[in-house]
Amino acid sequence: MTTLIRGGTVVSTTGRTKADVLIDGERIVALVAPGDTSLGADLAGSAEVVIEAEGKYVIPGGVDGHTHMEMPFGGTQASDTFETGTRAAAWGGTTTIVDFVVQKTGERVQDSLATWHDKAAGDCAIDYGFHQILGGVDEDSLKAMDELVGEGITSFKLFMAYPGVFYSDDGQILRAMQRASDNGSLIMMHAENGTAIDVLVAQALARGETDPIDHGRxxxxxxxxxxxxxxxxxxxxxxxxxxxxxxxAKQAVATLAAARGEGLNVFGETCPQYLYLSLEEQLGAPGFEGAKWVCSTPLRSRAEGHQDEIWRHLRTGDLSVVSTDHCPFCMKEQKELGLGDFSKIPNGIGSVEHRLDLLYQGVVDGKISLERWVELCSTTPARMFGLYGRKGVIAPGADADVVVYDPHGHTSIGVGKTHHMNMDYSAWEGFEIEGKVDTVLSRGSVVISDGDYHGTKGHGKFLRRELCQNLI
Structure with missing residues (x-):
């Protein structure tokens, strides 16, 4: 099938241009400037599907490099399945996710990967890849890193937090980093001092400080x-x-920025919650309401200026990517596991549906440029995780993952409004966005248009990723 997206403004990391986008099957085959007749005088007449995009932006589909579908955590598991989570992602203009395979201590890395392939295969509405969490660093897992790189799993996540669950000590981390240096893979790090945090948590609970805000404190x-x-x-x-x-935390990003200034291959990711939400307003909500926003790293104090500094570091390039860390839990029977003890609240916020909209509001508010919006949400994550060329760009040969975004539209976020995630509340209830996802294509197939879902379970394909394309 041939599809023509006509009359829109194509936005890339380097600028914007008026052009029609011609799609043949699953790939983009041409960008055609107004008045260009080299492909024929009547493209619209020859195309089988014509999508009108006059007055709208045409951007590459969003790439969310940090999601946790069906992730076990705290005696329960993330409430979105690969089916429900990828469908919600499509509603929000995200056409690729990279999810995390979880290896528990004592489990073979290859067995954990097989489990995640079984979970995702045949269920995803959009394309997907995997990172590998290493819950235990030993000789077997180090050898498995080499094997997985050959299978298109080219990034490995380690935790400095959660002793007894995911935690790796400095020696284990160093060994995994040395292996990554040898095989070209990317180490992803949850950077919090978990052993110190455990002491602070125990002390707070002993003092009777058990509310959700104490998670952040x-x-x-x-x-x-x-x-x-x-x-x-x-x-x-x-x-x-x-x-x-x-x-x-603004101090952590300043440390990252200093290392980048020395030319080190270090990169930082943030999430929408750290741009908009705060310890005082959300975690400090009355009663147990703050549990809705318990996540790690935690929301930070607005009075201390963390949110403004995170926006600034997005502008300067010290932060490279905005992902969601999508790890949703319902209030009933999940978040409520922590009633009376904040340390038992499952950590996570659901945002996979709202990332493009929330970051576009930053464009409207003058915090980032239109081009930087595309760079943060699509192009750089595609490069970071070895997908660029297929994903993250509107160009001939790329997969036809395309979003038509209407800057004159409006999006009201909340349960019963724009909310298709498998959750009984929205962390973004009441947020208003001056823009709207209009049409979404995944590999040439229309999955969202005219306010309706047209996607299918199993449309999404597993992506074998290359090595990081962002290294110096």
Whole structure:
């Protein structure tokens, strides 16, 4: 089938241009400037499907490099399945996710990967890839890193937090980084000082401080900044590239920026919650309401200026990517596991449906440019995770993952409005966006248009990823 997206403004990382986009099957085959007749005088007449995009932006489909569908955590599991989560992603203009395979201590890495392939295969509405969490670093898992790189799993996540669950000590981290330096893979790091946090949590509970806001208070910025510095130093010793996930503290990002200023291959990711939400307003909501926003790293104080600084670092390029860390839990029977003890609240927020909209509001508010919006949400994550060329760009030969975005539209976020995630509440209830996802194509197939879902379960394909394309 041939499809023509006509009359829109194509936005890339370097600018915007008026052009029609011609799609043949699953691939983009041409960008045609107004008045260009080299492909024939009547493209619209010859195309089988014509999508009108006059007055709208045409951008590459969003790439969310950090999601957790069906992830086991805290005695339960993330409420979105690969089916429901990828469908919600499509509603929000995200056409690719990279999810995390979870290896528990004592489990073979290859067995955990097989489990995640079984979970996702035949269920995804959009294309997907995998990162591998290493829950235990030993000789077997180090050998498995080499094997997985050959299978298109080219990034590995380690945790400096959650002792007894995912935690790796400095020696284990160094060994994994040395292996990554050898095989070219990317180390992703959850940078919080987990052993110190556990002490602070125990002390808070002993004092009777059990509310959701105490989750944030027991994970102070110092625990993120210290771990960020330590991770960078270990990566420097190993000569390995490093990607620090869900950065929320301005001090930690300043440490990252200093390392980047020295030319190190270190990169930072943040999430919409750290741009808009805060410890005082959300975690400090009355009663148990703050549990809705419990995540790690935690929301930071607005009075201390973290949110403004995170926006600034997005503008300067010190933060490279905005992902969601989508790990949703319902209030009933999940978040409520932590009633009376904040340490038992499952950590996670659902945002996979709203990332493009929330970041576009940053364009409207003058915090980032239109081009930077595309770069943060699509092009750079595609490059970071070895997908660029197929994903993250409107160009001949690329997969026809395309979003038509209407800057004159309006999006009201909340349950019963724009909310298709498998959750009984929205962390973004009441947010109003001056823009709207109009039409979404995944590999040439229209999955969202005219306010309706047209996608199908199983349309999404597994993506074998190349090595990171962002390294110096």
């Amino acid at each position: 027991t994970r102070p910025w110092e625990t993120e900044e210290e771990a960020t510095h330590r991770a960078i130093m270990l990566a420097r010793i190993a000569g390995a590239p490093l990607y620090i996930v869900h950065m929320s």
